[in-house]
């Protein structure tokens with residue numbers, strides 16, 4: 001039987017979201033290594049699969065392709081069941097609330113500052129100061145929620161935890177100190193444990 005294929009760069013949090021979800025749901029898949037920095041997402045062959053030129057990309061066994069990390073998590077959760085997307089409409093909408101928030105208010109600051117510092121080697125004085133300020137605001141928002149519930153969308157692990165773990169666990173590489181925000185380190189450890197992430201390998 002043809003398997004799912006996941007095209008991704010192992011250093012990318014967005015790509016790890018797809019990988020962690022497939023592994024958590026025991027889905028067998030083939031991983032296709034893509035090097036974003038080398039421009040692998042802009043080859044003619046890759047653009048034929050995803051005209052947006054981005055990873056992660058999920059290719060279904062029937063050949064249909066899906067991009068956007070959070071859409072991939074939700075699709076796999078919907079097809080393969082499990083607890084990641086709650087059945088109750090309001091609880092599910094709460095998961096979506098956090099997924100949209102992650103893409104608009106968290107990832108554009110925390111992932112981008114990390115990329116510019118750790119991958120492009122930029123100096124702090126050359127970075128847009130809004131990245132630090134808005135990233136810290138996002139971490140504070142998460143800490144506020146985690147003061148009330150053990151997981152980001154409530155009492156159980158959901159797709160929202162996977163999406164937010166990806167860049168929060170490497171926020172220090174972007175110059176953020178998660179220890180400043182009560183409950184964040186404990187939540188990171190809890191979700192890593194639930195997902196069975198090998199902390200040494202996936203750093």
Ligand SMILES: N[C@@H](CCC(=O)N[C@@H](CS)C(=O)NCC(=O)O)C(=O)O
Pocket residue numbers: 009012013014015036041053054055056067068069070103
């Ligand atoms: N919102 C998208 C962002 C995807 C994205 O930015 N992917 C980056 C790697 S993390 C990429 O493919 N960059 C290559 C490029 O844009 O040329 C998602 O969540 O999947």
